[in-house]
Amino acid sequence: MKTSSIRALPTLAAAVLTVGMASASxxxxxxxxxxxxIDALFAQYADTARPGCAVGVMRKGHVAVAKGYGLADVERAVPITSASVFDIGSTSKQFAAAAVILLEQDGKLSLSDDVREYVPELPDYGRVITIDHLLRHTSGLRDYTALxxxxxxxxxxxxxxxxxxAVIARQRALNFPTGTRYEYxxxxxxxxxxxxxxVSGQPLGQFAxxxxxxxxxxxxxxxxDKHAEVIPxxxxxxxxxxxxxxxxxRFRNALSNWEQTGDGALHLSIEDLAKWDENFYQPRVGGQPLIDRLTQRGQLDNGEKIAYARGLFVDExxxxxxxxxxxxxxxxxxxxxxxxxxHTSVAVLCNFEGAEASELSEKVADIVLADVLKGADAGGAQKASPGKKAAVKPVPLQRLLGSYxxxxxxxxLEVIEQQGALILKIGAMPLPLVATGPASFEVQGFPVxxxxxxxxxxxxxELKLRIGDDDAMAAxxxxxxxxSAEALQSYVGTFYSPELDVTWPLVIDQGKLAVRDEHRKxxxxxxxxxxxxxxxxxxxxGLLRFARDASGKVTGFELSASRMRGIRFELRSMNR
Structure with a gap:
């Protein structure tokens, strides 16, 4: 799950906070x-009063760079170092995948097993969902974080x-037939x-x-896996x-108290990642069979290859x-x-919303692999310097405005203009677009x-939108x-979703249809x-699509939103 954030503004340059791990020739x-x-690239984060990032470059079995920029704890002015421990979010997935493959090596399960052999709470959707479907994001299951x-x-x-x-087990439909699509x-x-x-009798954390x-x-x-746990x-x-x-x-705390693991929740440091990374070259855990399983790209039922392997993307x-x-x-x-x-890896770990870890890792790669990357600047300095993109003149904004x-x-997707700037709205989230070409844009602070x-x-x-590593949308x-105002009244009522176990009143507010959200005390x-x-x-x-009976009366609606589609809401009462 990705949360909304506001890009941190550049701050005044300050001394870089660094701790080295190991030297290399x-x-x-x-x-x-x-x-x-690399220091120039991270200079905007090297501030003694703000959160920042840790960066590691591993080359040929050595840790060539391991540095921290900014603060691990803003209140106490604790600097980020190569030993600082970060929540790595979905980067955790490769470790959950490795744990499952180790159990397969132990002979305790097979990746082709029906998931319901181990999780009988799941409904029967008419097609077998295997463990490998889970590993490949081809199961069709709705995303529990959004649910x-x-x-x-x-x-x-x-x-x-x-x-x-419980919320996964309540779902009565899939986003798509299992095995026919990749969707994170x-x-x-x-x-x-x-x-x-x-299978193992141990929580994932203990097993790992x-x-x-x-x-x-x-x-x-x-x-x-315990929200109150202290992590040194x-x-x-x-x-x-x-x-x-x-x-x-000014910064505010942004921490989660969710305890689920597998899809995230792993905390570690650059030093830890360096040791895991080298296992891909000198496999001490799981041997080469583990590495081969983790990095084998998936395939859909129609034979189409996908970029997702098992807990990892494999591309160029x-x-x-x-x-x-x-x-x-x-x-x-x-x-x-x-x-x-x-035999080179780049790790970037940041502790604030709006950080661009993926983009930063690519820029570090542009520097250290300039001699082999196509289109990379051999000098690296200009490419690495933040905030120095050439000005681009987009086409007239009026040609881009509208609904997609x-x-x-x-x-x-809504594209609007505010004070001369182009704004992309996804739901209620406004994202300012910055031109990278006449009709191409990006969102600073987001992988969009x-x-x-x-x-x-x-x-x-048409608007083609790519968010992170997800497939591009063609809107x-x-x-x-x-x-009309009279037509809006036909949608007013109280609706219940058995799949979410929530009731949503729909009302007219200031002349518009609206959801009256009463979840909060x-x-x-x-x-x-x-x-x-x-x-x-x-x-x-998300998107609400209403259904009507033969007489034309509204009977309910289906809700579709990020990584979930067709959630049914049934009309319970009309409020007029």
Whole structure:
């Protein structure tokens, strides 16, 4: 799950906070010039009053760079070092995958086993979901993190395994038939943690500690499966405080109390990651069979290859093979990228929302692998310097404004103009677009890229949007419906979802249809809904498509949102 964030503004340069791990010769490591270029890249985070990042460069069995920039604890002014422990979010998935493969090597399960052999709570969806479907994100299961959020559970509240398993088990449909598509879902990897515990008799954290962390000497690595657990050396998570006085930058705590593992929750340091990374070259845990299983790309039922292997993406970066996985959870952002042919890896761990760990890792790779990457600047200095992109003049903004709909994900995208700037709205989240080409844009502080399709001088007819490592959305322009005030009244009522076990009152507020959110104690929140297609509205929760009976009366709606589609809400009463 990815949370909203506001990009931290650059702060005044300060002394770089560094701690080295191990030295390496220039021929096997990183030159003095390259180190300086890396320092320049992270200079905006090297501040004695803000959170930041740790970076590691591993080359040919040596740790060539291990440095910290910024603070692990802003309140106590504790600097980030190579030993600082970060929540690495979804970068954890490769460890859950490794645990399952080790159990397969033990003869205790097979990746082709039906998941319901181990998790009988799951409904029978008419097709077998195997353990390998979970590992590949091809199961079709809706994402439990989004389901829990819709059910009213905030990340600051305690979220347990029991809650996650219960909400997954309540789902009566899949996003797509198992094996026919790749679509990232945290549910699969959470279920892998459940399977590890039921097969081995140990929680994933204990199993990983005994079978992976201790054998490799990963002294700080641990899964945080108890929200109150104390983790020595932890870098706390932060976000920019949007309520800070104008012209100032202030941070607030951004931490989660959810206890689920498998899909995330692993805490470790650059030093720990270096030891795990070298296991891919000199496999002490699991042997070469483990590495081969982890890095074998998946395949759909129709034979199409996908970039996801097992807990890892396998692709190319600037013409060079790469194995990687990013992670983003509340106040943390992480990336571990491995370039196996060069025996080189880059790890970036950050402790604030809006950090660009994936982009930063690529820029570090541009520096240390400039001699082999296509299109990389051999000098590296200009490429590495932040905030120096050449000005790009986009096409007239009026050609890009409008509503776009992606049928595969049931997602509405709105492109609007505010004070001369182009804004992309996904639900209620406004994302400022920065031009990278005449009709190409990115969102600073988010791994979001947007490309508009133009013909002649007409308005754009399609918007292709890529978020992180997810497949690109192809959203087609449409003209939103304009229901009358009388027509809006037909949607007013109380609706119940058996799959989420929540009741949503829909009301008219200031002339607009809205969800009256009553999940919070002593607080009611009104979430306005914007008309989309006929009998469809979009809002913070996602896209609502209403159903009617033969007489034309509304009987309910289906909700589709991030990584989940077709959640049924039934009309309980009309409130008029």
């Amino acid at each position: 220039t021929s096997e490591g990183v030159s003095v010039t390259q180190r300086q270029q 829990l959020s819709l059910s009213g559970l905030e990340v600051e509240q305690v979220g347990t395994d029991e809650q996650a398993l 879902s945290n549910s699969g990897f959470f279920l892998l943690a459940v399977i590890v515990e039921r 500690r005994e079978r992976i962390f201790q054998p490799l000497g990963m002294k700080s690595a641990q899964f945080r 050396g932890r870098a706390l998570g932060y976000a920019v405080d949007a309520e800070a006085p104008q012209g100032t930058v 970066y600037r013409g060079v093979p790469r194995v990687h996985h990013a992670g983003n959870w509340v106040g943390y952002n992480a990336m571990l990228a491995r370039f196996p042919e060069q 709909f992606d049928a595969n994900t049931e997602t509405i 890229k947007a490309d508009f399709s133009l013909t002649g001088k007409q308005a754009a007819n 087609t322009r449409f003209t939103a419906a304009t229901p 002593f607080e009611t929140k009104i979430q306005p809904l914007a008309p989309a297609m006929q009998d469809a509205f979009s809002g913070e929760a």
